[in-house]
Amino acid sequence: MKSLQVSTTINGDAAEFLCAPDETLLDVLRNRLGLTGAKEGCGTGDCGACSVMLNGRLVCSCLVLGAEAEGAEIATIEGLAEGDVLHPLQQAFIDHAALQCGVCTPGILVAAKALLDRDPDPSDEALRYWLAGNLCRCTGYDKIIAAVQAAAAEMRGARDVA
Amino acid sequence: MVRVRLWGSLRRAADGLEEVEVRAGSVKEMLDALAEAHPGLAPQIARGVSVSIDGVIYREAWFTPIPPGAEVVLMPYMTGG
Amino acid sequence: MSLDEYSRREFKQVGTRPRRPDGVDKVTGRAMYGADASAPGMLVGRILRSPHAHARIKAIDTAAAEALAGVKAVITAADFGLPDDDFTRDVQDNCMARGKALYDGHAVAAVAAVDAATAKAALKLIRVDYETLPHVTDVDAAMAPGAPVVQEGRALENVPAGMSANVTSHCEFGHGDPAAGFARADRVIERHFTTAATHQGYIEPHACLASVSADGKADLWCCTQGHFFVRTLCSAILGMEASQLRVTASEIGGGFGGKTTVFIEPVALALSRKAGRPVKIVMSRDEVFRATGPTVSTSIEVKIGMTKDGRITAGEAHLRYSGGAFPCATVEMGGQAAFAAYDLDHVRTYGWNALTNRPKEAAYRAPGAPQAIYAVENVIDELCLDLGLDPLEVRLKNAATKGTKSSYGPTFPAIGLVATLEAAKAHPHYTAPLAEGQGRGLSCGFWFNFGGNSCVSLNVNTDGTVGVTEGNPDIGGSRASISLMAAEELGIPYERIRTIVADTASLGYNDVTDGSRVTFAVGLATIKAARAAIRLMCERAAKIWGIEADAVEWKDGAAVPAGPNAPADVARRDRRGLVRDRRPDRRPPRGQCRRRRRQLWRPSGRCRGRPRDRGDQDPALHDLSGCRQGGASRLCRGPDAGRRGAGHRLGAERGIYLWRRRAVAERGLSRLPHPGRLGPAEDRHGDPGNPQSRPSLRGARRR
Incomplete structure (x- = not known):
């Protein structure tokens, strides 16, 4: 199969890559671009560990072909912090011990940010529904919910001040 | 002398005894003495056993001394998840 | 250590909730898991699995797969030897079926190829002649x-x-x-x-990267709960000496017991050995469910x-x-x-x-x-x-x-x-009221603790911070607990300790991270190591001060003269020396040159030059009289030491004293816990009143 050339923007930087027509965006990110923050837990869109943003939409990158990213803007976990300043979600996950093994954490952070971008003040129920597509095996989900809510509150506060 | 308690299925290999007595000062000496006195126990000892000495479970602790009068219980080799 | 010692002890660090040391790496995507490693020239390994629950393997024809462009190695059970002991043979046979496929998903062959597509195509070219047999699953x-x-x-x-x-x-x-x-x-x-x-269901599928060089040395990077055990199994299966196989545990994306053995690691090593290139195998979720424990x-x-x-x-x-x-x-x-x-x-x-x-x-x-x-x-x-x-x-x-x-036999202690x-x-x-559809129940549970072999290395760094090296993959935050225990014993802040999980070539044998043993057993080893370090530093301090060893006490992260045997003026002189030592304009103490003194004041605490080798004494302890340049863990013992107050650095040049000062000044902590007299600390671990077993530092068990 002939490789396809794809031009994208990843975390704000222009990125070009070659990929096979049947290659997933996750494989491209991990194996061709060295962005190993997104994980493959299932390869079938069940676990959410590979969550990334594609043109502002939360997707499982294991279910997206690399070729579909042509012209797209992609955001991954590697772009969440600004330099050495952690995103409030990242900080809240550490402060609230919302991670243990951490392999699901990048996906959950990307997914949580996607929710807070559209709803800065979600109910616990809305949050749990939203994160239902991200499986965590270690921590249980309560700390994750608490961390996201704490980050949301902090982000709302920052927004109000601004 | 050390009195060693055996678990149920080991007793058949030790003439039906629930407890056997051997002369030993350490775990290794005890295991060697057990295998010698009761050859039926040898295969299990070779596969691995844990030893409880006064309620503390040891896995590999051949040179751990066995205090006089200690409660010594043979247990299967422990593994965990 | 008896229970009483701890029930009476007031902890300063243990029991606090510090931020986990692996937190930032895990929230930024930087943490390296099994599948995140790569190596130059790396091949992709893939495994062919039995579609039958029970079948005799009459023949495997790999010729077409081997002939495919881009395929660098194909292996079957024929590429492995036959281990003597049942345990290792079973592990090997589970990694690659020998004679019979025993369950649906049982590995029967594997390939290494330049890319995933080629590897996948090669698997389809392998012809396995099965004779299906009746099976039983209940x-x-x-x-x-x-x-x-x-x-x-x-x-x-x-x-x-x-x-x-x-x-x-x-x-x-x-x-x-x-x-x-x-x-x-x-x-x-x-x-x-x-x-x-039911399956353990860790989110991270098994993954490993193996690299075997032509001279037989091998490196293996994998997600595992016990890389020393991986070394034991893989070296036995591959017929290698353990010393030639270095296994490095990646961050682990969950294990729950399921990563206490090997599935793909021997296969990747065998492929790498045959292909002469690094080989990476990452299981799919489907493979995890079909073929792992x-x-x-x-x-x-x-x-x-x-x-x-x-x-x-x-x-x-x-x-x-x-x-x-x-x-x-x-x-x-x-x-x-x-x-x-x-x-x-x-x-x-x-x-x-x-x-x-x-x-x-x-x-x-x-x-x-x-x-x-x-x-x-x-x-x-x-x-x-x-x-x-x-x-x-x-x-x-x-x-x-x-x-x-x-x-099960023993009489329970407390x-x-x-x-x-x-x-x-x-x-x-x-007693909370239950809403409709809610219920409440309880159950008792039980598990043993068996301690297990643990090895820890604790090093006082040149700036007085501390590195703890342990050998058990951290599946639940144990690096934080280990750091906390070291901090507690040493009387220094948690933040000044970094605990890492070392590879198999860097530390003595450690049993697997299993049976809830790590915080307990590795913690005990850490406490022993910290107490040994304290004992050494106190002994050195005594030599510097020219006083008896038992006249030195470890307090608030520092060695201090104490007790009736300590000449009263030693402490006074030492304090004066410390203060003066920080003044850049002070003349060097007699017997020491200006250059050395300046080095002590450097923020980095770094000294140039090589320690003078004195074969007749502790290599870390050098006589610095008459201006000797020294290494990091040097002690100064000049003719005036203890009298002119040179600011004696104990193993750590400056750090430990500074902590003490900071701790007192900044935190107002007047007294950090003291580990007690530093006799043969290890004896305390064997307290029969302790319901847990203690770790032994003996060699690996051949399983």
Whole structure:
């Protein structure tokens, strides 16, 4: 199969890559671009560990072909912090011990940010529904919910001040 | 002398005894003495056993001394998840 | 260390909730898991798996796959030797089927190719000639006469004659006379339970990267709960010396027991050896579920007798476990744990393991215990319901406690079950009103602690911070606990300690991260290491000050002269020296040159030059009189040391003193905990009052 050339923007930087027509965006990110923050837990869109943003939409990158990213803007976990300043979600996950093994954490952070971008003040129920597509095996989900809510509150506060 | 308690299925290999007595000062000496006195126990000892000495479970602790009068219980080799 | 020592001790660090040291890497995507490693020239490994639950492998034709462009190696069981011992052979046979495929998903061949597409295409070109055989997947069916035999000749000497060839082991635990106990009961209930071979379900599939060089040296990077055990297994399977295989544990994306053995690692090593290039294998989720360890599947009968007032008169369980297609001893854990929570006069458990055409069992959270306990607790609940008794009160009434002869033999030392039940009873959740559809229940559980081999290296760095090197993959935050314990013992802040998990070439042998042993056993090793470091530093301080070793005490992260043997002026002079030493304009103490003194004031604490080699003494202890340049862990002992107050740095140049000062000044901590007199600290670990075993630092067990 002939490789396809794809031009994208990843975390704000222009990125070009070659990929096979049947290659997933996750494989491209991990194996061709060295962005190993997104994980493959299932390869079938069940676990959410590979969550990334594609043109502002939360997707499982294991279910997206690399070729579909042509012209797209992609955001991954590697772009969440600004330099050495952690995103409030990242900080809240550490402060609230919302991670243990951490392999699901990048996906959950990307997914949580996607929710807070559209709803800065979600109910616990809305949050749990939203994160239902991200499986965590270690921590249980309560700390994750608490961390996201704490980050949301902090982000709302920052927004109000601004 | 050390009195060693055996678990149920080991007793058949030790003439039906629930407890056997051997002369030993350490775990290794005890295991060697057990295998010698009761050859039926040898295969299990070779596969691995844990030893409880006064309620503390040891896995590999051949040179751990066995205090006089200690409660010594043979247990299967422990593994965990 | 006795329990008393700890119940009296006021902890400053242990019990706090610091941020986990791996947190930032894990929230930024920087943490490296099994599948995140890569190497130049790396090939992609893929495994061909049996589509049959049970089949004889008559032939495997790999010629077409080998001929495919881009394929660099193809292997089958023929590429492995035949280990002597059953345990290693079973692990190997599970990684690559030899003669028979024993379950659906059993590996039969593997390829390494330049990319995933080529590897996948190559798998399709491998021709396996199977003769399918009848299979059995249910443990009771496997034990029935006439069942398909999974493996011949695997029964241990403890299996009674006349049982199905699939039965591999039998065990029996307990004491008393259950029949007599049942006769005294007001109510006896017997029930049958089955549990499925559920999978550990870690989110991270198994992954590894193997690189074998032409001279036989090999590196293996993998996600595992025990890389030393991986080395033991892989070196045995590959016929290598352990020293030639260095295994590095990646961050681990969950294990729950399932990553305590190997599945793909020997395959990747064999492929790499054959191809002469690094090979990476990453399992798909499908492969994880088909071919890695689930827990045992079980079939259990439990019979319990109880009086009207809730006293259990006898308990009996028949446990039939299957660990899949290979023998396993997990039923022994179930047999010991089933009734262990209770103080019973009459108790008996009987266990059997039987082979089935299922994946080989791997440990899973207290392997074998939850299944048996689940059955026992169900029957106890039903008895409570029947007799109109409160399930918590009944458990309190029967709870094992100090002095109870456990159902598996030993007499319990102090244990916490009653306290736990009392706490549950007092908890608001136990009496909170229930909404419709809500329920409330409780269960007792049990697991052992067996300590295990642990090795820790603790180093005081040139700037006085501390590095702890441990050898157990951190599956639950143990690096934080280990750092906390080191901080507690040393009396320095948690933040000044970094604990890492070292590879197999960098540390002595460590048992697997399993059985809830790591924080306990590695923690004890860490405490020993910290106390040894303190002892050494105090001895050095004594030499510097020219006083007796027992006149030096470790306090607030620093060695200080103390006690009746310490000349009173030593402390005073030392304090003066420290203060003066920080003044850049002060003249150097007699016997030391200006250059050396300047070096001490450098923020980095770094000194140029090589330590003077003195073969006749501790290599880290150098005589610095007359201006010797020294290395990081140097001590100064000039002719005026102790009299002119040179600011004696103990192993750490400046750091430890500075902490002490900071701790006092910034935090207002007047007194950090003191580890006590620094005698043979290790003796304390063997306190017979301690219900846990202690770690031993002996060599690896050949399994």
